[in-house]
Amino acid sequence: MRLTVAALVAMLMTASALAQTPTGTILGSVKDAQGGIVPGATVTATNLGTQYSRSAVTDASGEYALRLLPVGNYMIVVTIPGFKNFTQTGILLEVGRNARVDATIELGAVSETVSVVGDSPLVDTASASLSRTVGQNEVLNLPLVNRDLYALLNVTGGVTSNENNNSLGGPEQLTTINGSGRAQMGTVNFQLDGGNNTAGLRGTGNPAPNPEAVQEFRVLTNGYSAEYGRFAAGVVDVVTKSGTNVTHGAAFEFFRNEKLSAPRWAPPGTPSAKDPLDRNQYGGAIGGPLAKDKTFFFASYSGLRQEETYYRNTAVVPTAAERAGDFSQSARKPNDPLTGQPFPGNVIPASRFDAAAKTIQDKYVPLSNLPGGFFETRSPDPVRTDEATFKVDHQLSASQSLAASYFFLTGTDTQPLTLSGNIPWVDRDFKWNQHNLNLAHTWTMSPTTINQLRGTYVRQFGARVNNPTTSLGDLNSAFKMQGDPTLPRLTVTGFFTGQTSIAGPDSGAYGSESRPPPSISTGRRVYSWTR
Numbered sequence: 001m002r003l004t005v006a007a008l009v010a011m012l013m014t015a016s017a018l019a020q021t022p023t024g025t026i027l028g029s030v031k032d033a034q035g036g037i038v039p040g041a042t043v044t045a046t047n048l049g050t051q052y053s054r055s056a057v058t059d060a061s062g063e064y065a066l067r068l069l070p071v072g073n074y075m076i077v078v079t080i081p082g083f084k085n086f087t088q089t090g091i092l093l094e095v096g097r098n099a100r101v102d103a104t105i106e107l108g109a110v111s112e113t114v115s116v117v118g119d120s121p122l123v124d125t126a127s128a129s130l131s132r133t134v135g136q137n138e139v140l141n142l143p144l145v146n147r148d149l150y151a152l153l154n155v156t157g158g159v160t161s162n163e164n165n166n167s168l169g170g171p172e173q174l175t176t177i178n179g180s181g182r183a184q185m186g187t188v189n190f191q192l193d194g195g196n197n198t199a200g201l202r203g204t205g206n207p208a209p210n211p212e213a214v215q216e217f218r219v220l221t222n223g224y225s226a227e228y229g230r231f232a233a234g235v236v237d238v239v240t241k242s243g244t245n246v247t248h249g250a251a252f253e254f255f256r257n258e259k260l261s262a263p264r265w266a267p268p269g270t271p272s273a274k275d276p277l278d279r280n281q282y283g284g285a286i287g288g289p290l291a292k293d294k295t296f297f298f299a300s301y302s303g304l305r306q307e308e309t310y311y312r313n314t315a316v317v318p319t320a321a322e323r324a325g326d327f328s329q330s331a332r333k334p335n336d337p338l339t340g341q342p343f344p345g346n347v348i349p350a351s352r353f354d355a356a357a358k359t360i361q362d363k364y365v366p367l368s369n370l371p372g373g374f375f376e377t378r379s380p381d382p383v384r385t386d387e388a389t390f391k392v393d394h395q396l397s398a399s400q401s402l403a404a405s406y407f408f409l410t411g412t413d414t415q416p417l418t419l420s421g422n423i424p425w426v427d428r429d430f431k432w433n434q435h436n437l438n439l440a441h442t443w444t445m446s447p448t449t450i451n452q453l454r455g456t457y458v459r460q461f462g463a464r465v466n467n468p469t470t471s472l473g474d475l476n477s478a479f480k481m482q483g484d485p486t487l488p489r490l491t492v493t494g495f496f497t498g499q500t501s502i503a504g505p506d507s508g509a510y511g512s513e514s515r516p517p518p519s520i521s522t523g524r525r526v527y528s529w530t531r
Contacts (some may be wrong), residue, residue: 022194022239024093027065028101030058037062041080047072049244051293056447067528068450076101084108087115094133095218095239132156133218139211149208158221170432170462173205177221180233189231192238193405195438195456208238210302212285213389215241242393243296247288254281267374279306298391306383312422313376315496317368356477379416386410399444407436421499426487432462452526
């Protein structure tokens with residue numbers, strides 16, 4: 001029995017997904033000028049950015065395959081005694097791509113070379129999956145609202161809806177593909193650098209790094225291999241940049257304010273104004289060699305500072321006389337709930353005031369500041385985020401390499417006037433943290449055998465709390481609040497609304513402030529053997 005279980009585990013490990021790793025494959029055939037197959041030819045793929053190279057030998061059918069290659073720009077060289085060397089450059093290997101390069105070699109001296117410049121055919125005949133890769137050119141140059149990388153999912157066929165939300169304390173990506181259910185039902189698999197990037201609470205997508213840190217990403221929408229598992233609708237696979245032998249850097253600043261905004265609505269007779277907005281999104285990135293042809297790094301930072309003001313000017317609040325119970329000058333006259341008749345002189349006796357209602361009125365219900373008894377409130381909504389990405393690639397030897405990437409995100413958001421409230425009542429405070437760590441060791445054991453070990457650590461936590469932490473029991477009410485203290489919804493029909501929302505939760509892999517969320521750790525072995 002133990003032997004059977006061990007054999008089953010070994011089979012599952014060696015059958016792991018090649019496509020789940022942030023790599024690609026170069027494959028093809030080698031033939032002579034007459035179309036005859038050429039076995040025994042050496043095919044070498046070299047990454048032009050890092051000079052990382054790997055070789056394979058064509059089999060008896062003249063076929064070769066170089067799997068688990070890091071993404072990048074490659075050159076292929078085919079050599080065999082008695083034939084001219086064949087070289088092809090301009091091969092852009094994207095994440096998950098099967099780039100087919102078929103070489104035709106001619107008789108001649110090895111010192112002679114036939115050079116071809118151009119990418120491999122775009123049609124992938126080695127895989128039945130339907131996918132689209134969004135490259136670096138699109139990532140950096142297409143307009144992105146709020147610099148949100150996931151907005152580019154909209155350019156992929158089959159993506160039926162795509163939006164970002166923050167309802168549980170931290171940002172979550174809600175994407176549907178080909179009419180699938182919402183992402184919180186666990187239908188879309190989000191990955192970062194080959195590791196899991198899906199929230200543990202509802203299966204939504206965790207945030208991705210800023211566009212300056214992303215090399216490319218691929219969206220699989222149909223026909224992908226069974227190794228992805230669990231998620232039926234699709235896969236979103238994001239790959240961050242790596243350093244090369246040439247140092248490159250960038251700095252950016254994106255600024256928005258209210259200058260081009262339209263004025264907001266205002267009651268008749270009241271001047272209209274524009275809502276204040278100051279949004280600064282800034283940062284930089286740099287990558288290069290730590291040791292030429294051996295060790296490379298990439299690092300980036302992005303910060304967001306946004307100051308926005310929420311306005312509400314639809315509340316009608318009591319006058320000073322009405323607050324004292326005098327409705328003699330008011331258009332609407334209250335009736336005594338005990339008799340159903342108007343109060344004498346349309347004045348409510350002070351002895352009939354409810355202690356809790358009087359406290360709420362004096363503490364939370366403001367006086368009018370606009371004509372017609374209207375009240376306008378201005379409540380700031382500050383948003384602050386900081387993120388950092390760091391990646392190291394190291395060539396241990398000609399046959400072994402290491403890669404490590406780390407992504408960190410933290411943010412806060414205060415949402416005043418919860419939902420549809422129009423007087424200051426309850427604010428919602430959001431705070432979130434996210435950590436993604438991916439490690440990979442690749443070992444080329446022979447020209448036909450590659451072993452790769454990968455480990456992923458994800459920790460994501462978000463909390464949503466109501467402010468102030470006050471309940472009716474704190475306002476002279478006999479009502480006893482259960483759970484976290486918060487104010488209830490307060491609505492005076494035709495006048496004003498003090499809105500609230502359910503407090504909490506503390507989310508992210510089912511944690512809380514007192515009980516931190518458990519991390520999500522995964523490991524995977526990919527064993528590739530080409531016969």
